[in-house]
Amino acid sequence: DSGVTQTPKHLITATGQRVTLRCSPRSGDLSVYWYQQSLDQGLQFLIQYYNGEERAKGNILERFSAQQFPDLHSELNLSSLELGDSALYFCASSVHEAGELFFGEGSRLTVL
Amino acid sequence: GQNIDQPTEMTATEGAIVQINCTYQTSGFNGLFWYQQHAGEAPTFLSYNVLDGLEEKGRFSSFLSRSKGYSYLLLKELQMKDSASYLCAVRDSSGAGSYQLTFGKGTKLSVIP
Numbered sequence: 161d162s163g164v165t166q167t168p169k170h171l172i173t174a175t176g177q178r179v180t181l182r183c184s185p186r187s188g189d190l191s192v193y194w195y196q197q198s199l200d201q202g203l204q205f206l207i208q209y210y211n212g213e214e215r216a217k218g219n220i221l222e223r224f225s226a227q228q229f230p231d232l233h234s235e236l237n238l239s240s241l242e243l244g245d246s247a248l249y250f251c252a253s254s255v256h257e258a259g260e261l262f263f264g265e266g267s268r269l270t271v272l
Numbered sequence: 273g274q275n276i277d278q279p280t281e282m283t284a285t286e287g288a289i290v291q292i293n294c295t296y297q298t299s300g301f302n303g304l305f306w307y308q309q310h311a312g313e314a315p316t317f318l319s320y321n322v323l324d325g326l327e328e329k330g331r332f333s334s335f336l337s338r339s340k341g342y343s344y345l346l347l348k349e350l351q352m353k354d355s356a357s358y359l360c361a362v363r364d365s366s367g368a369g370s371y372q373l374t375f376g377k378g379t380k381l382s383v384i385p
Contacts, residue, residue: 202377216371248312258371266313
């Protein structure tokens with residue numbers, strides 16, 4: 161158990177819908193990262209927050225947004241969902257920005 | 273941006289040694305990580321190199337050459353449970369205290385009896 165909690169573990173929804181994925185980092189970790197992993201694809205970096213502030217952005221679609229709240233948990237919002245958004249979405253946290261990443265178990269999103 | 277290359281798949285025999293290579297190109301290198309990921313599970317940290325040389329950790333060792341943009345992960349005394357994907361990840365410093373960890377597509381290792 162890495163100490164990073166993600167909910168929900170599984171989510172099935174329809175195209176055009178909107179979902180919110182939630183992540184609670186390890187106690188004491190200030191940095192949160194979101195990654196997307198599609199079938200046969202590597203981990204694609206989406207976005208990173210540090211102590212509530214956006215710090216780095218990867219190839220995150222405009223339909224996706226995220227934020228980190230004062231209690232350091234983070235949410236990833238995915239809207240106007242398409243079939244290709246079906247993937248495992250991982251959240252990871254680290255003590256500081258240059259630290260080792262600890263991953264949650266992931267949220268598996270299926271868009272039908 | 274970054275370019276990280278590692279073999280897609282490898283097969284090795286139980287009890288043997290296997291070396292998984294990773295090459296990368298980056299402008300602001302700030303460390304290289306190896307993670308293990310079993311199918312459908314979260315990646316777990318294996319090793320970290322920021323200086324040239326070999327880091328040993330039990331059955332696993334990782335090597336880095338910054339001048340060559342090259343790393344390898346060495347797994348000794350292979351066990352069936354080592355069957356997993358091994359992800360090479362490069363941390364890039366983009367300035368202003370910001371870091372980004374980019375992953376390769378991973379090497380799927382199959383350990384056979």
